[in-house]
Amino acid sequence: MKAKLGISPIAWWNDDLPELSDDVSLEECLRQSRSAGFTGIEKGRRFPDDPTVMSSILKMVNVALCGGWFSGTLVNEDIATNKHRIQPMIDLFKAVNAPCIVYGEVGHSIQSDRSRPLATKPVLSDADMKAYARRMTEFGEWCAGQGMPLSYHHHMAAVVQFEHELDTFMKCSGEGIPLLFDAGHLAFAGGDVLRVIDNHHKRINHVHVKDIRGPVIKALDWRTQSFLDAVALGAFTVPGDGSLDFGAIVQKLAGYGYEGWFVVEAEQDPRKNPPLRMAEMGYAELMRVTTKAGYVVEAPTFPWR
Template sequence: MKAKLGMSPIAWWNDDLPELSDDVSLEECLRQSRSAGFTGMEKGRRFPDDPDIMLPILKAADVTLCGGWFSGTLVNEDLATNQQRIAPMIELFKAVDAPCIVYGEVGRSIQGDRSKPLATKPKLSDDEMKAYARKLTQFGEWCADQGMPLSYHHHMAAVVETEPELDAFMRFSGPGIPLLLDAGHLAFAGGDVLRAIDNHHTRISHVHVKDIRRAVVDGLDRTKQSFLDAVALGAFTVPGDGSLDFAAIVKKLADYGYEGWFVVEAEQDPKANPPLRMAQVGHQELMRVMTLAGYTVETQGFPNR
Protein backbone atom coordinates (compact mmCIF):
# COMPACT_ATOMS: atom_id res chain seq x y z
CA MET A 1 0.00 0.00 0.00
CA LYS A 2 1.15 3.51 -0.81
CA ALA A 3 0.90 6.67 1.25
CA LYS A 4 1.95 10.27 0.77
CA LEU A 5 2.99 12.65 3.55
CA GLY A 6 2.08 16.32 3.48
CA MET A 7 1.89 19.31 5.79
CA SER A 8 -0.30 22.34 6.30
CA PRO A 9 1.36 25.77 6.36
CA ILE A 10 -0.63 26.60 9.50
CA ALA A 11 2.48 25.56 11.48
CA TRP A 12 4.22 28.58 9.93
CA TRP A 13 1.37 31.08 9.45
CA ASN A 14 -1.89 31.03 11.41
CA ASP A 15 -4.69 32.82 9.58
CA ASP A 16 -6.95 33.12 12.64
CA LEU A 17 -4.23 34.05 15.15
CA PRO A 18 -1.63 36.15 13.29
CA GLU A 19 0.44 36.36 16.47
CA LEU A 20 1.07 32.63 16.09
CA SER A 21 2.90 33.07 12.79
CA ASP A 22 6.51 32.81 11.72
CA ASP A 23 7.77 35.58 9.44
CA VAL A 24 8.91 33.26 6.66
CA SER A 25 8.22 33.30 2.94
CA LEU A 26 6.27 30.65 1.06
CA GLU A 27 9.53 29.44 -0.45
CA GLU A 28 11.15 29.02 2.98
CA CYS A 29 8.07 27.26 4.34
CA LEU A 30 8.20 24.78 1.46
CA ARG A 31 11.95 24.34 1.82
CA GLN A 32 11.70 23.51 5.51
CA SER A 33 8.83 21.07 5.05
CA ARG A 34 10.56 19.32 2.14
CA SER A 35 13.85 19.09 4.04
CA ALA A 36 11.96 17.25 6.80
CA GLY A 37 10.79 14.71 4.22
CA PHE A 38 7.27 15.88 3.31
CA THR A 39 6.37 15.84 -0.37
CA GLY A 40 3.11 17.83 -0.21
CA MET A 41 1.79 21.07 1.23
CA GLU A 42 -1.79 22.25 1.58
CA LYS A 43 -2.61 25.75 0.36
CA GLY A 44 -2.23 28.68 2.75
CA ARG A 45 -2.66 32.43 2.57
CA ARG A 46 0.80 33.10 1.13
CA PHE A 47 0.23 30.87 -1.89
CA PRO A 48 -0.46 32.61 -5.21
CA ASP A 49 -3.84 32.02 -6.84
CA ASP A 50 -2.36 31.96 -10.35
CA PRO A 51 -1.22 28.47 -11.42
CA ASP A 52 1.41 29.99 -13.73
CA ILE A 53 3.02 31.52 -10.64
CA MET A 54 2.36 28.66 -8.25
CA LEU A 55 3.65 25.79 -10.39
CA PRO A 56 7.25 27.07 -10.73
CA ILE A 57 7.38 27.64 -6.95
CA LEU A 58 6.16 24.11 -6.27
CA LYS A 59 8.55 22.65 -8.85
CA ALA A 60 11.54 24.50 -7.41
CA ALA A 61 10.69 23.15 -3.94
CA ASP A 62 9.94 19.63 -5.27
CA VAL A 63 6.55 19.75 -3.53
CA THR A 64 3.02 19.11 -4.77
CA LEU A 65 -0.14 20.89 -3.62
CA CYS A 66 -1.96 18.24 -1.58
CA GLY A 67 -5.17 20.09 -0.73
CA GLY A 68 -6.46 23.31 0.73
CA TRP A 69 -9.29 24.76 2.80
CA PHE A 70 -12.48 26.24 1.39
CA SER A 71 -14.65 28.17 3.85
CA GLY A 72 -18.09 26.85 3.04
CA THR A 73 -21.36 28.42 4.19
CA LEU A 74 -23.94 25.87 3.09
CA VAL A 75 -25.47 25.66 6.55
CA ASN A 76 -26.89 29.15 6.08
CA GLU A 77 -26.36 30.08 2.41
CA ASP A 78 -27.45 28.54 -0.86
CA LEU A 79 -25.68 26.28 -3.34
CA ALA A 80 -25.29 28.98 -5.99
CA THR A 81 -23.45 31.33 -3.64
CA ASN A 82 -20.97 28.63 -2.67
CA GLN A 83 -20.59 27.39 -6.24
CA GLN A 84 -19.70 30.88 -7.37
CA ARG A 85 -17.10 31.31 -4.60
CA ILE A 86 -15.44 27.90 -5.07
CA ALA A 87 -15.32 27.96 -8.89
CA PRO A 88 -11.96 29.82 -9.16
CA MET A 89 -10.44 27.47 -6.56
CA ILE A 90 -11.59 24.45 -8.54
CA GLU A 91 -9.86 25.76 -11.66
CA LEU A 92 -6.66 26.51 -9.73
CA PHE A 93 -6.57 23.10 -8.06
CA LYS A 94 -7.18 21.33 -11.37
CA ALA A 95 -4.35 23.29 -12.98
CA VAL A 96 -1.85 22.21 -10.31
CA ASP A 97 -3.13 18.60 -10.02
CA ALA A 98 -4.28 18.85 -6.40
CA PRO A 99 -6.16 15.76 -5.11
CA CYS A 100 -9.09 17.56 -3.48
CA ILE A 101 -10.46 20.70 -1.89
CA VAL A 102 -11.05 20.52 1.86
CA TYR A 103 -14.57 21.72 2.70
CA GLY A 104 -14.71 23.41 6.10
CA GLU A 105 -18.08 24.73 7.30
CA VAL A 106 -17.83 28.26 8.72
CA GLY A 107 -21.52 29.13 8.61
CA ARG A 108 -22.76 29.60 12.20
CA SER A 109 -19.34 28.41 13.41
CA ILE A 110 -17.51 29.98 16.36
CA GLN A 111 -14.10 28.52 15.45
CA GLY A 112 -12.69 31.93 14.49
CA ASP A 113 -14.30 33.97 17.30
CA ARG A 114 -12.20 34.19 20.44
CA SER A 115 -15.07 35.75 22.38
CA LYS A 116 -17.26 32.63 22.01
CA PRO A 117 -16.62 29.76 24.47
CA LEU A 118 -16.44 26.21 23.16
CA ALA A 119 -19.67 25.32 24.97
CA THR A 120 -21.63 27.78 22.80
CA LYS A 121 -20.92 25.99 19.52
CA PRO A 122 -23.86 25.76 17.10
CA LYS A 123 -26.03 22.65 17.12
CA LEU A 124 -28.34 21.40 14.40
CA SER A 125 -31.63 19.62 14.96
CA ASP A 126 -32.13 16.26 13.25
CA ASP A 127 -34.13 17.92 10.49
CA GLU A 128 -31.52 20.64 10.06
CA MET A 129 -28.72 18.08 9.92
CA LYS A 130 -30.61 16.04 7.36
CA ALA A 131 -31.16 19.07 5.12
CA TYR A 132 -27.55 20.23 5.56
CA ALA A 133 -26.10 16.81 4.73
CA ARG A 134 -28.23 16.53 1.61
CA LYS A 135 -27.14 19.99 0.47
CA LEU A 136 -23.47 19.06 1.03
CA THR A 137 -23.98 15.92 -1.02
CA GLN A 138 -25.35 18.01 -3.90
CA PHE A 139 -22.45 20.43 -3.59
CA GLY A 140 -19.88 17.65 -3.49
CA GLU A 141 -21.38 16.03 -6.57
CA TRP A 142 -21.35 19.36 -8.41
CA CYS A 143 -17.68 19.99 -7.53
CA ALA A 144 -16.72 16.49 -8.67
CA ASP A 145 -18.57 17.11 -11.94
CA GLN A 146 -16.40 20.22 -12.39
CA GLY A 147 -13.33 18.00 -12.03
CA MET A 148 -12.33 18.53 -8.39
CA PRO A 149 -13.64 16.38 -5.51
CA LEU A 150 -14.27 17.75 -2.04
CA SER A 151 -13.34 16.18 1.30
CA TYR A 152 -15.53 17.20 4.25
CA HIS A 153 -13.65 18.39 7.36
CA HIS A 154 -15.48 17.87 10.68
CA HIS A 155 -14.15 20.61 12.98
CA MET A 156 -14.18 21.87 16.55
CA ALA A 157 -16.67 24.70 17.17
CA ALA A 158 -18.56 24.01 13.91
CA VAL A 159 -21.90 22.35 13.21
CA VAL A 160 -20.27 18.93 12.77
CA GLU A 161 -17.88 18.63 15.71
CA THR A 162 -18.71 15.60 17.88
CA GLU A 163 -18.70 11.94 16.92
CA PRO A 164 -22.53 11.70 17.10
CA GLU A 165 -22.77 14.77 14.84
CA LEU A 166 -20.30 13.20 12.41
CA ASP A 167 -22.28 9.94 12.46
CA ALA A 168 -25.50 11.84 11.73
CA PHE A 169 -23.89 13.84 8.92
CA MET A 170 -22.52 10.68 7.34
CA ARG A 171 -25.85 8.87 7.72
CA PHE A 172 -27.83 11.63 6.01
CA SER A 173 -25.26 12.49 3.33
CA GLY A 174 -24.15 10.37 0.38
CA PRO A 175 -20.92 9.19 -1.25
CA GLY A 176 -20.90 12.41 -3.27
CA ILE A 177 -19.29 14.11 -0.26
CA PRO A 178 -16.20 12.16 0.88
CA LEU A 179 -14.79 12.55 4.39
CA LEU A 180 -11.61 14.09 5.69
CA LEU A 181 -10.80 12.29 8.93
CA ASP A 182 -9.04 14.61 11.38
CA ALA A 183 -7.76 12.62 14.37
CA GLY A 184 -7.00 15.68 16.49
CA HIS A 185 -10.34 17.41 16.04
CA LEU A 186 -12.28 14.24 16.74
CA ALA A 187 -10.25 13.43 19.86
CA PHE A 188 -10.59 17.05 21.09
CA ALA A 189 -14.36 16.68 20.67
CA GLY A 190 -14.35 13.54 22.83
CA GLY A 191 -14.75 11.09 19.96
CA ASP A 192 -13.20 7.67 19.41
CA VAL A 193 -10.95 7.94 16.34
CA LEU A 194 -10.67 4.18 15.77
CA ARG A 195 -14.43 3.71 15.99
CA ALA A 196 -14.99 6.55 13.52
CA ILE A 197 -12.64 4.84 11.05
CA ASP A 198 -14.55 1.57 11.52
CA ASN A 199 -17.83 3.35 10.87
CA HIS A 200 -16.85 5.60 7.97
CA HIS A 201 -13.80 4.10 6.26
CA THR A 202 -15.57 3.70 2.94
CA ARG A 203 -15.93 7.49 2.63
CA ILE A 204 -12.51 8.60 3.93
CA SER A 205 -10.58 10.27 1.11
CA HIS A 206 -8.10 12.47 3.00
CA VAL A 207 -6.53 12.29 6.48
CA HIS A 208 -5.21 14.98 8.81
CA VAL A 209 -2.79 13.51 11.33
CA LYS A 210 -3.21 16.24 13.92
CA ASP A 211 -2.21 15.30 17.46
CA ILE A 212 -3.46 16.79 20.74
CA ARG A 213 -1.88 17.51 24.10
CA ARG A 214 -4.38 15.74 26.32
CA ALA A 215 -3.48 17.72 29.46
CA VAL A 216 -4.23 21.00 27.68
CA VAL A 217 -7.52 19.75 26.19
CA ASP A 218 -8.71 18.25 29.47
CA GLY A 219 -7.71 21.39 31.37
CA LEU A 220 -9.93 23.72 29.32
CA ASP A 221 -12.96 25.42 30.83
CA ARG A 222 -15.26 25.06 27.84
CA THR A 223 -17.81 27.42 29.35
CA LYS A 224 -15.26 30.24 29.25
CA GLN A 225 -12.49 29.38 26.79
CA SER A 226 -12.76 29.43 23.00
CA PHE A 227 -11.34 27.24 20.27
CA LEU A 228 -8.69 29.88 19.56
CA ASP A 229 -7.83 30.04 23.26
CA ALA A 230 -7.20 26.30 23.10
CA VAL A 231 -4.95 26.71 20.06
CA ALA A 232 -2.96 29.46 21.78
CA LEU A 233 -2.55 27.27 24.86
CA GLY A 234 -1.05 24.47 22.75
CA ALA A 235 -3.95 22.02 22.39
CA PHE A 236 -2.57 20.77 19.06
CA THR A 237 0.79 19.39 18.00
CA VAL A 238 2.39 16.95 15.56
CA PRO A 239 2.39 13.14 15.81
CA GLY A 240 5.13 12.03 18.17
CA ASP A 241 4.74 15.08 20.41
CA GLY A 242 1.21 14.54 21.67
CA SER A 243 -1.15 12.04 23.24
CA LEU A 244 -2.75 10.08 20.38
CA ASP A 245 -1.71 6.57 19.35
CA PHE A 246 -0.94 7.07 15.68
CA ALA A 247 0.42 3.55 15.32
CA ALA A 248 -3.11 2.27 16.03
CA ILE A 249 -4.79 4.96 13.91
CA VAL A 250 -2.59 4.38 10.86
CA LYS A 251 -2.85 0.59 11.25
CA LYS A 252 -6.65 0.86 11.32
CA LEU A 253 -6.63 2.89 8.09
CA ALA A 254 -4.23 0.40 6.51
CA ASP A 255 -6.50 -2.49 7.51
CA TYR A 256 -9.25 -0.90 5.43
CA GLY A 257 -6.94 -0.28 2.48
CA TYR A 258 -6.73 3.52 2.71
CA GLU A 259 -4.17 4.89 0.28
CA GLY A 260 -3.57 8.60 -0.10
CA TRP A 261 -2.45 11.66 1.79
CA PHE A 262 -1.65 11.85 5.49
CA VAL A 263 -1.31 15.57 6.23
CA VAL A 264 0.21 17.03 9.39
CA GLU A 265 -1.88 20.02 10.43
CA ALA A 266 -0.67 21.32 13.78
CA GLU A 267 -1.27 24.96 14.59
CA GLN A 268 0.79 26.19 17.53
CA ASP A 269 3.17 28.95 18.59
CA PRO A 270 6.15 28.78 16.19
CA LYS A 271 8.38 30.49 18.75
CA ALA A 272 7.77 27.79 21.35
CA ASN A 273 7.53 25.02 18.76
CA PRO A 274 9.72 25.88 15.73
CA PRO A 275 7.98 24.59 12.58
CA LEU A 276 11.06 22.91 11.10
CA ARG A 277 11.75 20.97 14.29
CA MET A 278 8.07 20.04 14.61
CA ALA A 279 8.05 18.91 10.97
CA GLN A 280 11.04 16.68 11.64
CA VAL A 281 9.40 15.17 14.75
CA GLY A 282 6.14 14.56 12.89
CA HIS A 283 7.81 13.01 9.86
CA GLN A 284 9.95 10.69 11.97
CA GLU A 285 6.93 9.42 13.90
CA LEU A 286 4.83 8.99 10.78
CA MET A 287 7.57 7.03 9.02
CA ARG A 288 7.78 4.77 12.08
CA VAL A 289 4.05 4.04 12.20
CA MET A 290 3.69 3.84 8.41
CA THR A 291 6.38 1.18 8.28
CA LEU A 292 4.68 -0.79 11.06
CA ALA A 293 1.38 -0.61 9.17
CA GLY A 294 2.90 -1.86 5.92
CA TYR A 295 2.80 1.37 3.93
CA THR A 296 5.34 2.40 1.31
CA VAL A 297 5.72 6.16 1.57
CA GLU A 298 6.20 7.94 -1.73
CA THR A 299 9.29 10.13 -1.87
CA GLN A 300 8.67 12.03 -5.12
CA GLY A 301 7.42 15.55 -4.65
CA PHE A 302 6.59 17.62 -7.72
CA PRO A 303 5.27 15.26 -10.43
CA ASN A 304 7.29 14.69 -13.56
CA ARG A 305 5.52 16.41 -16.45
Protein backbone atom coordinates in the same frame (compact mmCIF):
# COMPACT_ATOMS: atom_id res chain seq x y z
CA MET B 1 -0.25 -0.05 -0.04
CA LYS B 2 0.96 3.41 -0.89
CA ALA B 3 1.01 6.57 1.20
CA LYS B 4 2.12 10.14 0.62
CA LEU B 5 3.19 12.49 3.40
CA GLY B 6 2.26 16.16 3.42
CA ILE B 7 2.04 19.08 5.82
CA SER B 8 -0.06 22.20 6.29
CA PRO B 9 1.58 25.64 6.39
CA ILE B 10 -0.52 26.47 9.46
CA ALA B 11 2.51 25.68 11.61
CA TRP B 12 4.27 28.62 9.98
CA TRP B 13 1.34 31.05 9.58
CA ASN B 14 -1.94 30.87 11.48
CA ASP B 15 -4.84 32.44 9.59
CA ASP B 16 -6.99 33.07 12.69
CA LEU B 17 -4.28 33.97 15.19
CA PRO B 18 -1.64 36.15 13.47
CA GLU B 19 0.40 36.18 16.67
CA LEU B 20 0.99 32.46 16.12
CA SER B 21 2.81 33.02 12.85
CA ASP B 22 6.48 32.69 12.02
CA ASP B 23 7.93 35.54 9.97
CA VAL B 24 9.01 33.42 7.01
CA SER B 25 8.32 33.70 3.30
CA LEU B 26 6.38 31.19 1.27
CA GLU B 27 9.60 30.01 -0.32
CA GLU B 28 11.22 29.44 3.09
CA CYS B 29 8.15 27.59 4.35
CA LEU B 30 8.31 25.28 1.32
CA ARG B 31 12.05 24.80 1.71
CA GLN B 32 11.70 23.87 5.38
CA SER B 33 8.80 21.48 4.80
CA ARG B 34 10.70 19.77 1.99
CA SER B 35 13.89 19.54 4.02
CA ALA B 36 11.91 17.82 6.78
CA GLY B 37 10.99 15.16 4.20
CA PHE B 38 7.45 16.09 3.13
CA THR B 39 6.63 15.95 -0.58
CA GLY B 40 3.27 17.73 -0.31
CA ILE B 41 1.88 20.88 1.26
CA GLU B 42 -1.64 22.22 1.61
CA LYS B 43 -2.52 25.70 0.39
CA GLY B 44 -2.19 28.56 2.86
CA ARG B 45 -2.92 32.28 2.82
CA ARG B 46 0.47 33.25 1.40
CA PHE B 47 0.14 30.99 -1.64
CA PRO B 48 -0.59 32.51 -5.06
CA ASP B 49 -3.92 31.93 -6.79
CA ASP B 50 -2.47 32.00 -10.31
CA PRO B 51 -1.83 28.43 -11.57
CA THR B 52 1.30 29.39 -13.50
CA VAL B 53 2.85 31.15 -10.51
CA MET B 54 1.81 28.34 -8.19
CA SER B 55 3.34 25.66 -10.43
CA SER B 56 6.59 27.61 -10.67
CA ILE B 57 6.92 27.96 -6.90
CA LEU B 58 6.10 24.32 -6.21
CA LYS B 59 8.48 23.17 -8.91
CA MET B 60 11.40 25.04 -7.34
CA VAL B 61 11.33 22.73 -4.31
CA ASN B 62 9.64 19.72 -5.95
CA VAL B 63 6.61 19.77 -3.66
CA ALA B 64 3.04 18.96 -4.68
CA LEU B 65 -0.08 20.80 -3.58
CA CYS B 66 -1.88 18.13 -1.56
CA GLY B 67 -5.03 19.99 -0.56
CA GLY B 68 -6.29 23.25 0.86
CA TRP B 69 -9.13 24.72 2.90
CA PHE B 70 -12.29 26.19 1.41
CA SER B 71 -14.50 28.16 3.81
CA GLY B 72 -17.91 26.81 2.91
CA THR B 73 -21.24 28.32 3.98
CA LEU B 74 -23.79 25.76 2.86
CA VAL B 75 -25.36 25.65 6.30
CA ASN B 76 -26.65 29.21 5.89
CA GLU B 77 -26.10 30.19 2.21
CA ASP B 78 -27.23 28.66 -1.05
CA ILE B 79 -25.36 26.29 -3.32
CA ALA B 80 -25.05 28.84 -6.13
CA THR B 81 -23.15 31.25 -3.86
CA ASN B 82 -20.71 28.53 -2.84
CA LYS B 83 -20.26 27.35 -6.43
CA HIS B 84 -19.30 30.87 -7.45
CA ARG B 85 -16.75 31.20 -4.64
CA ILE B 86 -15.15 27.77 -5.07
CA GLN B 87 -14.82 27.81 -8.88
CA PRO B 88 -11.44 29.67 -8.97
CA MET B 89 -10.08 27.21 -6.42
CA ILE B 90 -11.27 24.26 -8.50
CA ASP B 91 -9.53 25.72 -11.55
CA LEU B 92 -6.30 26.26 -9.61
CA PHE B 93 -6.29 22.82 -7.98
CA LYS B 94 -6.96 21.05 -11.27
CA ALA B 95 -4.12 22.95 -12.94
CA VAL B 96 -1.58 21.77 -10.35
CA ASN B 97 -3.00 18.23 -9.99
CA ALA B 98 -4.12 18.55 -6.35
CA PRO B 99 -6.07 15.55 -5.00
CA CYS B 100 -8.98 17.38 -3.36
CA ILE B 101 -10.30 20.57 -1.79
CA VAL B 102 -10.87 20.46 1.96
CA TYR B 103 -14.39 21.71 2.71
CA GLY B 104 -14.63 23.41 6.09
CA GLU B 105 -18.04 24.66 7.18
CA VAL B 106 -17.80 28.19 8.60
CA GLY B 107 -21.51 29.06 8.51
CA HIS B 108 -22.60 29.73 12.11
CA SER B 109 -19.17 28.49 13.25
CA ILE B 110 -17.43 30.01 16.27
CA GLN B 111 -14.00 28.62 15.39
CA SER B 112 -12.59 32.04 14.45
CA ASP B 113 -14.27 34.03 17.24
CA ARG B 114 -12.18 34.18 20.39
CA SER B 115 -15.04 35.80 22.31
CA ARG B 116 -17.26 32.71 21.92
CA PRO B 117 -16.69 29.88 24.43
CA LEU B 118 -16.55 26.29 23.23
CA ALA B 119 -19.90 25.54 24.87
CA THR B 120 -21.68 27.98 22.55
CA LYS B 121 -20.96 26.12 19.34
CA PRO B 122 -23.84 25.92 16.83
CA VAL B 123 -26.13 22.89 17.04
CA LEU B 124 -28.40 21.80 14.19
CA SER B 125 -31.75 20.14 14.72
CA ASP B 126 -32.20 16.70 13.18
CA ALA B 127 -34.21 18.21 10.34
CA ASP B 128 -31.63 20.92 9.70
CA MET B 129 -28.77 18.40 9.76
CA LYS B 130 -30.56 16.22 7.22
CA ALA B 131 -31.19 19.18 4.92
CA TYR B 132 -27.59 20.35 5.32
CA ALA B 133 -26.25 16.87 4.53
CA ARG B 134 -28.35 16.74 1.36
CA ARG B 135 -27.01 20.13 0.22
CA MET B 136 -23.46 19.04 0.97
CA THR B 137 -23.95 15.89 -1.10
CA GLU B 138 -25.29 17.87 -4.04
CA PHE B 139 -22.43 20.36 -3.78
CA GLY B 140 -19.83 17.59 -3.49
CA GLU B 141 -21.23 15.84 -6.54
CA TRP B 142 -21.10 19.10 -8.50
CA CYS B 143 -17.46 19.73 -7.51
CA ALA B 144 -16.48 16.18 -8.48
CA GLY B 145 -18.24 16.74 -11.79
CA GLN B 146 -16.01 19.78 -12.31
CA GLY B 147 -13.01 17.50 -11.88
CA MET B 148 -12.13 18.25 -8.25
CA PRO B 149 -13.50 16.15 -5.36
CA LEU B 150 -14.12 17.62 -1.93
CA SER B 151 -13.14 16.21 1.43
CA TYR B 152 -15.48 17.19 4.28
CA HIS B 153 -13.64 18.35 7.42
CA HIS B 154 -15.45 17.72 10.71
CA HIS B 155 -14.13 20.51 12.94
CA MET B 156 -14.19 21.85 16.47
CA ALA B 157 -16.60 24.76 17.00
CA ALA B 158 -18.53 24.02 13.78
CA VAL B 159 -21.87 22.35 13.08
CA VAL B 160 -20.26 18.90 12.72
CA GLN B 161 -17.98 18.60 15.74
CA PHE B 162 -19.04 15.72 17.98
CA GLU B 163 -18.94 12.07 16.96
CA HIS B 164 -22.73 11.76 17.05
CA GLU B 165 -23.01 14.80 14.77
CA LEU B 166 -20.56 13.24 12.34
CA ASP B 167 -22.47 9.94 12.44
CA THR B 168 -25.72 11.74 11.62
CA PHE B 169 -24.12 13.79 8.88
CA MET B 170 -22.61 10.70 7.29
CA LYS B 171 -25.89 8.78 7.54
CA CYS B 172 -27.84 11.60 5.88
CA SER B 173 -25.28 12.49 3.20
CA GLY B 174 -24.11 10.44 0.24
CA GLU B 175 -20.90 9.23 -1.34
CA GLY B 176 -20.78 12.48 -3.29
CA ILE B 177 -19.26 14.14 -0.23
CA PRO B 178 -16.20 12.18 0.94
CA LEU B 179 -14.77 12.56 4.45
CA LEU B 180 -11.56 14.06 5.77
CA PHE B 181 -10.63 12.14 8.92
CA ASP B 182 -8.95 14.33 11.55
CA ALA B 183 -8.02 12.43 14.70
CA GLY B 184 -7.07 15.60 16.58
CA HIS B 185 -10.39 17.39 16.15
CA LEU B 186 -12.33 14.21 16.91
CA ALA B 187 -10.34 13.46 20.07
CA PHE B 188 -10.67 17.08 21.23
CA ALA B 189 -14.45 16.65 20.94
CA GLY B 190 -14.34 13.47 23.02
CA GLY B 191 -14.86 11.07 20.12
CA ASP B 192 -13.51 7.56 19.65
CA VAL B 193 -11.06 7.88 16.76
CA LEU B 194 -10.81 4.17 15.98
CA ARG B 195 -14.57 3.67 16.08
CA VAL B 196 -15.08 6.51 13.60
CA ILE B 197 -12.67 4.85 11.18
CA ASP B 198 -14.58 1.58 11.60
CA ASN B 199 -17.87 3.32 10.91
CA HIS B 200 -16.89 5.61 8.05
CA HIS B 201 -13.76 4.22 6.40
CA LYS B 202 -15.50 3.77 3.05
CA ARG B 203 -15.90 7.54 2.68
CA ILE B 204 -12.45 8.66 3.92
CA ASN B 205 -10.41 10.17 1.07
CA HIS B 206 -8.00 12.44 2.98
CA VAL B 207 -6.38 12.27 6.42
CA HIS B 208 -5.10 15.01 8.72
CA VAL B 209 -2.68 13.66 11.30
CA LYS B 210 -3.18 16.26 14.02
CA ASP B 211 -2.14 15.24 17.52
CA ILE B 212 -3.45 16.70 20.77
CA ARG B 213 -1.97 17.54 24.15
CA GLY B 214 -4.45 15.77 26.41
CA PRO B 215 -3.62 17.68 29.61
CA VAL B 216 -4.20 21.03 27.87
CA ILE B 217 -7.60 19.94 26.55
CA LYS B 218 -8.61 18.37 29.86
CA ALA B 219 -7.89 21.65 31.69
CA LEU B 220 -10.10 23.76 29.39
CA ASP B 221 -13.25 25.38 30.68
CA TRP B 222 -15.74 25.09 27.82
CA ARG B 223 -18.00 27.68 29.45
CA THR B 224 -15.41 30.45 29.30
CA GLN B 225 -12.64 29.46 26.86
CA SER B 226 -12.84 29.45 23.07
CA PHE B 227 -11.43 27.21 20.39
CA LEU B 228 -8.77 29.83 19.64
CA ASP B 229 -7.90 30.02 23.34
CA ALA B 230 -7.28 26.27 23.19
CA VAL B 231 -5.05 26.65 20.13
CA ALA B 232 -3.04 29.42 21.80
CA LEU B 233 -2.61 27.27 24.91
CA GLY B 234 -1.11 24.46 22.80
CA ALA B 235 -3.99 22.02 22.42
CA PHE B 236 -2.59 20.72 19.12
CA THR B 237 0.78 19.37 18.07
CA VAL B 238 2.43 16.99 15.59
CA PRO B 239 2.35 13.18 15.78
CA GLY B 240 4.95 11.92 18.20
CA ASP B 241 4.61 14.93 20.51
CA GLY B 242 1.09 14.45 21.84
CA SER B 243 -1.34 12.04 23.42
CA LEU B 244 -2.76 10.07 20.48
CA ASP B 245 -1.58 6.63 19.36
CA PHE B 246 -0.96 7.19 15.66
CA GLY B 247 0.45 3.71 15.33
CA ALA B 248 -3.01 2.32 16.09
CA ILE B 249 -4.76 4.98 13.98
CA VAL B 250 -2.64 4.38 10.88
CA GLN B 251 -2.84 0.61 11.33
CA LYS B 252 -6.63 0.87 11.46
CA LEU B 253 -6.70 2.90 8.23
CA ALA B 254 -4.30 0.45 6.59
CA GLY B 255 -6.57 -2.42 7.59
CA TYR B 256 -9.33 -0.89 5.51
CA GLY B 257 -7.02 -0.27 2.56
CA TYR B 258 -6.75 3.52 2.80
CA GLU B 259 -4.23 4.88 0.31
CA GLY B 260 -3.49 8.54 -0.12
CA TRP B 261 -2.24 11.56 1.78
CA PHE B 262 -1.42 11.76 5.46
CA VAL B 263 -1.13 15.48 6.16
CA VAL B 264 0.37 16.94 9.34
CA GLU B 265 -1.73 19.89 10.49
CA ALA B 266 -0.68 21.28 13.85
CA GLU B 267 -1.24 24.94 14.66
CA GLN B 268 0.77 26.15 17.62
CA ASP B 269 3.09 28.93 18.78
CA PRO B 270 6.17 28.85 16.49
CA ARG B 271 8.26 30.60 19.15
CA LYS B 272 7.71 27.73 21.57
CA ASN B 273 7.59 25.04 18.89
CA PRO B 274 9.80 25.99 15.90
CA PRO B 275 8.01 24.83 12.72
CA LEU B 276 11.02 23.10 11.15
CA ARG B 277 11.80 21.12 14.30
CA MET B 278 8.16 20.14 14.70
CA ALA B 279 7.91 19.20 11.00
CA GLU B 280 10.94 16.94 11.36
CA MET B 281 9.43 15.32 14.45
CA GLY B 282 6.09 14.76 12.73
CA TYR B 283 7.72 13.33 9.63
CA ALA B 284 9.85 10.89 11.62
CA GLU B 285 6.81 9.62 13.53
CA LEU B 286 4.72 9.32 10.37
CA MET B 287 7.44 7.38 8.60
CA ARG B 288 7.69 5.05 11.59
CA VAL B 289 3.97 4.31 11.87
CA THR B 290 3.18 4.13 8.14
CA THR B 291 6.10 1.78 7.49
CA LYS B 292 5.11 -0.41 10.42
CA ALA B 293 1.53 -0.54 9.06
CA GLY B 294 2.79 -1.83 5.71
CA TYR B 295 2.72 1.34 3.65
CA VAL B 296 5.27 2.24 1.02
CA VAL B 297 5.78 5.99 1.30
CA GLU B 298 6.21 7.49 -2.13
CA ALA B 299 6.47 10.86 -3.80
CA PRO B 300 3.42 12.12 -5.71
CA THR B 301 3.24 12.49 -9.45
CA PHE B 302 4.27 16.07 -10.06
CA PRO B 303 2.46 17.90 -12.88
CA TRP B 304 5.71 19.30 -14.26
CA ARG B 305 7.24 15.88 -14.90
